[in-house]
Amino acid sequence: MTHGRLQDKVALITGGTSGIGAATVRLFVQEGAQVAFTGRRQAKGEALAQELGSNVHYLYTDHTQLADCERCVAEAVARYGRIDILFNNAGIVTKGTAETTSLHTWQETLDLNVTAVWQMSRLVLPHFRAQGGGVIINNASDWGLVGGQDALAYCVSKGAVVQMTRSMALDHARENIRINAVCPGDTFVERWVEKGYFEDSDPVTIKQGLAETGAALPMGRVGQAEEVAKAVLFLACDDSSFITGALLPVDGGNTAA
Numbered sequence: 001m002t003h004g005r006l007q008d009k010v011a012l013i014t015g016g017t018s019g020i021g022a023a024t025v026r027l028f029v030q031e032g033a034q035v036a037f038t039g040r041r042q043a044k045g046e047a048l049a050q051e052l053g054s055n056v057h058y059l060y061t062d063h064t065q066l067a068d069c070e071r072c073v074a075e076a077v078a079r080y081g082r083i084d085i086l087f088n089n090a091g092i093v094t095k096g097t098a099e100t101t102s103l104h105t106w107q108e109t110l111d112l113n114v115t116a117v118w119q120m121s122r123l124v125l126p127h128f129r130a131q132g133g134g135v136i137i138n139n140a141s142d143w144g145l146v147g148g149q150d151a152l153a154y155c156v157s158k159g160a161v162v163q164m165t166r167s168m169a170l171d172h173a174r175e176n177i178r179i180n181a182v183c184p185g186d187t188f189v190e191r192w193v194e195k196g197y198f199e200d201s202d203p204v205t206i207k208q209g210l211a212e213t214g215a216a217l218p219m220g221r222v223g224q225a226e227e228v229a230k231a232v233l234f235l236a237c238d239d240s241s242f243i244t245g246a247l248l249p250v251d252g253g254n255t256a257a
């Protein structure tokens, strides 16, 4: 039997009900981890947990609510006895310039994309310390590394995640706690269809839209959620044992120029 890269590890993945989070849940389970994952869409969460079997557990969580964050960490620890890996993935994309972003949009973006990342990290740290170490991977964005148009609150939030990653990495480096971030570029997820990024949801229209978006990128295509999940796996497992405070672009070269 092959030994997975996350054998005997316990991972908590936020926002695992779809997209990059769901792809990471699948990959981590394949690599031998026991996985607890969160999200608000209960039907999707329960269906994924059921499909993947007894090593996977869905925890309903709204990460904008501190009590929910506290409950989900407590439940994961109660179930598995430890947490070795936290993937702070849950996030929303919002649009708007400095003039068109409402205070509501600004606050909801920062509440989830920044405050929840801080709170979830704060909540796992005592467990990591008691266990003698742990790993946090944050899902930032290429728009945390460079500016983006018509997405002010989102870019500010992802820039904050980048700095949270660096600062926390320094604060906890001597405690065997590694903290890194992936910075995905355009990565196709089903939410793009739900949000109306394409004229309609016909597969041909989607294929054309993806080809147009991809043509503007260095590698000539957009990314897949599974490709980001593989980078998260690298940062989660011992292959990256001397890496902390790193920001790993998974963007087909978009931020190389």
Ligand SMILES: NC(=O)c1ccc[n+]([C@@H]2O[C@H](COP(=O)([O-])OP(=O)(O)OC[C@H]3O[C@@H](n4cnc5c(N)ncnc54)[C@H](OP(=O)(O)O)[C@@H]3O)[C@@H](O)[C@H]2O)c1
Binding pocket: 014, 015, 016, 017, 018, 019, 020, 021, 038, 039, 040, 041, 042, 061, 062, 063, 064, 089, 090, 091, 092, 093, 112, 139, 140, 141, 142, 183, 184, 185, 186, 187, 188, 189, 190, 191
């Ligand atoms: N796709 C891209 O091109 C791209 C590029 C750069 C960075 N990213 C980052 O990748 C991460 C995942 O996004 P995705 O592209 O995979 O899109 P997605 O499918 O929309 O995933 C977002 C996840 O976050 C969860 N979520 C949203 N609000 C939540 C809340 N209040 N509480 C708990 N969970 C919540 C969603 O679950 P529920 O709806 O069930 O709550 C979902 O599982 C985000 O942080 C995003 O900024 C994506």
